[in-house]
Amino acid sequence: MTTIHLVEHAPPVPRPLSDVVGRALAASRIVDAAPDPYLPGHWRLRAGSKVGAVALTVPGAGTVTLRITPKVPIARLFFLLGYALSPHTIPDDGAVDVAEHTEVLPAFAHAFERQLARALTQGLVQGYRTTEESAFVVRGRIREADQIRRHFGAAVPVEIVYDEYSTDIAENRILSAATERLLRLPGVPGNVRRRLAHHRSRLADVTPLVRGHALPVWRPTRLNARYHGALRLAETVLRGASAEHDEGQLRIDGFLFDMNKLFEDFVCTALREALAQHGGRAELQARGIHLDRDDAVRIRPDFVWYADDGRPRAVVDAKYKAEKQEGFPDADLYQMLAYCTALGLPDGHLVYAKGNASYAAHRIRNAGITIQQHALDLDQPPGSLLDEIRDLAERLAATTLV
Structure with missing residues (x-):
C-alpha cells in the first residue's frame, strides 16, 4: 500500500508514482497531479484547501492512502469547527484534547469517540x-x-x-451511522477503533441510515442534551465533509475538511454572534439578491447584515486563500464591487486568513465604494481570534446608513 503525505497549500512536490496511480490522483480532484517534466517516473502533487485522509482503490495498483495535513494547528482547526457548529457551547473540564495529534482524521475520530462515550454513559436516549x-x-x-x-x-x-x-430514533441512528463511517476509514488509531466498535455494539438495534438519503431531523431538547456534542460531530462526518464515491473504476473512501468552507462558516458565525448586541438581522449565504434589475443574475454574499427596517447595512465575504506574494487576488475585489453595487452599500469587507498581506482599503473610481480587505490571524489563541472578529463587528456597526 502506498502512503502519500502532503501539506495544505504547500508548493508542489515530486513523488515516484506509476502512471496508473498518478492518473487516479488527478481524476480524484482531491489534489493537483501532473507528470514531472524533469523526473521520469515521478508526478508533481499539490494539495489545495482539502485536509484529511482518503484511501483510493486503484484497479491494478492496489490502495493509495493520501494524507493531507492542515497548516493551522489541529487544536485551532477544532476550535474553528466547534465554534461554527455551536458558538454558545462552553467546553467543560472534560473537553477533548486533540493537540497530541498532527493529522485531521485521528484527531477527529478521537474527539468523536470521547463525545460519543459521554453521550452513551447513561444509556441510549429514547x-x-x-x-x-x-x-x-x-x-x-x-x-x-x-x-x-x-x-x-x-x-x-x-x-x-x-x-x-x-431507542430507534433519529439521534441514535445518526450516531450509529457516523460510528460505522469512521470505522471504515484509513488512519483511525487502533485504540480509538476498538472503542468505536464497542459503541457500535451498543447502537446495534437502531435502523441503519439509507445511503444517499437525507439525514433524519433531530432537535436539541433538554432530554437529549448530553447527545448534542456527539451529534454535531456525527453530522460533520455524514454531511459533505466526507468523501465516499466511485469515480469510474476508481473508488475513493475517506474524510476531508474543506478549509475554505470551514473558514467561511467560522467567520460568518462569529460575526453574527458579535453583531447580535447591535440589533438588526444577520443572514449567512444571503439569498434573494440579484445584480440586475431583471433579477436574472443571482449573487450570494457569504454574510449580509440588515438593519431593523430591513435595509442592508454591511456585506462581508470570507476568503481562505493560499499565501500569494502579490497580496490579495484582484478577482475578489470585482466580486465585492458587484455585491456593494447590488445592495447599495458604500463599503464592502473581504476577510482572509492571514498570509503575506495585511489590511488594505481600495476606493473605487466613479463608484463611491470602498472595499476593505482584512487579514485574520488564525495562529493565535481562541480568545484573541474572537477579539479580532469583535473589532471587525464594531467597525461594521459604526457604518452610518445613508
Whole structure:
C-alpha cells in the first residue's frame, strides 16, 4: 500500500508514482497531479484547501492512502469547527484534547469517540418515532387515503400510523451511522477503533441510515442534551465533509475538511454572534439578491447584515486563500464591487486568513465604494481570534446608513 503525505497549500512536490496511480490522483480532484517534466517516473502533487485522509482503490495498483495535513494547528482547526457548529457551547473540564495529534482524521475520530462515550454513559436516549405500516390490527390512527388507494375498501390489512417510544430514533441512528463511517476509514488509531466498535455494539438495534438519503431531523431538547456534542460531530462526518464515491473504476473512501468552507462558516458565525448586541438581522449565504434589475443574475454574499427596517447595512465575504506574494487576488475585489453595487452599500469587507498581506482599503473610481480587505490571524489563541472578529463587528456597526 502506498502512503502519500502532503501539506495544505504547500508548493508542489515530486513523488515516484506509476502512471496508473498518478492518473487516479488527478481524476480524484482531491489534489493537483501532473507528470514531472524533469523526473521520469515521478508526478508533481499539490494539495489545495482539502485536509484529511482518503484511501483510493486503484484497479491494478492496489490502495493509495493520501494524507493531507492542515497548516493551522489541529487544536485551532477544532476550535474553528466547534465554534461554527455551536458558538454558545462552553467546553467543560472534560473537553477533548486533540493537540497530541498532527493529522485531521485521528484527531477527529478521537474527539468523536470521547463525545460519543459521554453521550452513551447513561444509556441510549429514547423518544417517539412515527411509524407507518400495513397491519391486521388497528394501532394508532388509520391512514384513510392510503387505505382506499391501496386496498380498495377491503377491511384488512389496515394502513396505520402510530408513535412508538423506543431507542430507534433519529439521534441514535445518526450516531450509529457516523460510528460505522469512521470505522471504515484509513488512519483511525487502533485504540480509538476498538472503542468505536464497542459503541457500535451498543447502537446495534437502531435502523441503519439509507445511503444517499437525507439525514433524519433531530432537535436539541433538554432530554437529549448530553447527545448534542456527539451529534454535531456525527453530522460533520455524514454531511459533505466526507468523501465516499466511485469515480469510474476508481473508488475513493475517506474524510476531508474543506478549509475554505470551514473558514467561511467560522467567520460568518462569529460575526453574527458579535453583531447580535447591535440589533438588526444577520443572514449567512444571503439569498434573494440579484445584480440586475431583471433579477436574472443571482449573487450570494457569504454574510449580509440588515438593519431593523430591513435595509442592508454591511456585506462581508470570507476568503481562505493560499499565501500569494502579490497580496490579495484582484478577482475578489470585482466580486465585492458587484455585491456593494447590488445592495447599495458604500463599503464592502473581504476577510482572509492571514498570509503575506495585511489590511488594505481600495476606493473605487466613479463608484463611491470602498472595499476593505482584512487579514485574520488564525495562529493565535481562541480568545484573541474572537477579539479580532469583535473589532471587525464594531467597525461594521459604526457604518452610518445613508
